[in-house]
Amino acid sequence: MQRRVFLRVIAAATVAACGTSPSSQMSGPDAGEPPSDGEASCTNCLDLDDPSNAALTHVGGSRVVRVNNANLLVARTSETDFIAVSSICTHAGCTVRFATTQINCPCHGSQFSLDGSVLRGPATRPLAKHTATYDATTNVVTLT
Numbered sequence: 001m002q003r004r005v006f007l008r009v010i011a012a013a014t015v016a017a018c019g020t021s022p023s024s025q026m027s028g029p030d031a032g033e034p035p036s037d038g039e040a041s042c043t044n045c046l047d048l049d050d051p052s053n054a055a056l057t058h059v060g061g062s063r064v065v066r067v068n069n070a071n072l073l074v075a076r077t078s079e080t081d082f083i084a085v086s087s088i089c090t091h092a093g094c095t096v097r098f099a100t101t102q103i104n105c106p107c108h109g110s111q112f113s114l115d116g117s118v119l120r121g122p123a124t125r126p127l128a129k130h131t132a133t134y135d136a137t138t139n140v141v142t143l144t
């Protein structure tokens with residue numbers, strides 16, 4: 001049986017809570033396993049067939065993931081479109097939240113557009129924007 005092995009991204013909240021290194025945060029039967037012959041391996045992908053990514057299987061869903069040492073807010077904005085920005089508010093470091101048409105910071109009220117630009121302060125710097133590319137054939141989002 002052929003399996004795909006994808007890096008299991010861990011919710012940033014879990015990362016912050018445990019404070020462990022990224023490599024030690026992996027868990028489950030695939031953690032640390034090298035890919036078998038013919039298997040795809042991706043260190044910056046979200047497999048939407050993986051139950052941990054269930055929030056991204058519907059439009060309007062989002063989750064915070066840690067990829068390549070960055071905490072990213074990933075959100076599904078249409079059946080085929082996703083956005084990805086830094087989940088760390090540029091004002092004082094709180095975790096921002098997706099709110100359908102914008103991104104909000106719960107700490108002091110900053111608001112950001114879906115491309116990370118500042119709509120309302122006190123934040124003055126944009127959230128770092130990343131690229132999220134969806135492949136409907138594989139049901140995988142690739143983050144860069």
Ligand code: FES
Pocket residue numbers: 089090091092093094105106107108109110121122123
């Ligand atoms: S930390 Fe986000 S507005 Fe202050």
